[in-house]
Amino acid sequence: MIPMIAALAICWVLPVLLLIMQQQSQAAKAEALEEVSKRLRKKLVMRRPVVGGNWKCNPADPAKLEGLIANVNACSSSGCDIYICPSPLHVALVQGKLRNGAKVAPQNCNFSGCGAYTGEMAVDQMVAMGIEWCLIGHSERRGEFGLPTPGESPKLLATKLKYILDKGLKCVFCIGEPLSVRKQGISAVLSTCADQLVDILPYLDPDKVVIAYEPVWSIGTGVTASPAQAQETHAGIRAYIGQQTSDDVASRIRIQYGGSANAKNAGALSACPDVDGFLVGSASLKPEFSEIIDAVAKAKAFSML
């Protein structure tokens, strides 16, 4: 009889108890984040918007770069920082050709200097070329484009970020959850974002690091996060950063939204107080890129006064 009760407890009661405890701890975490969020909302902080164009592995023909560069040069940077991530082969062809203060930010870098690192791009080489920004942690490098090799881990990305900052560059650091996590709700989303951020907390200098929140389910799918989803997630990420670092860091750090951002949805997303700009993929290869920049510059101009 006793072994039967013990078996029953192990099979049924224990998992239920564990589930309840897990839910309670999730609720406590959410409550703690909401407290920080409330505190941060009271701070009146001006954040200059920032929009990036990630050209990924495009265009195929370098002859098309001229048109893309002209497209960027047609954008106004008076109310918004701009950076462009050309494909690694094209970085040197774009660097030095942007005339409106837009910066070139390579899409990746290695975790140490020059040397025997076949196929890599060293931060040291970027410094020597006058490059000021580098983007890392894109979900397509974290393992989201189907390569049968391990994705880049949070620890590796923290090593890269430290190296970038040590060499005097600035960094766009991408994070974001897959669809399976989004389906579990906001607590799971924020917990995934926290897992991706925890190793870089010591390096979060708002003058040198921009966070790009890009939900994987929204990248290249045409499914954009709704303004409510984006705001809730950005505010949650900011609250987590506030909880783990300081209110000053959290309220000054810029958090971009990325994932099917375009000229049509940029206005509504820009109205979200915690969305500080965009990381744009396919629309950055089109003339509408400048409309996205104008939309966020206009939406934030009021708060910059």
Ligand code: 13P
């Ligand atoms: P899309 O704008 O094409 O969805 O890409 C977003 C992205 O991954 C930018 O880094």
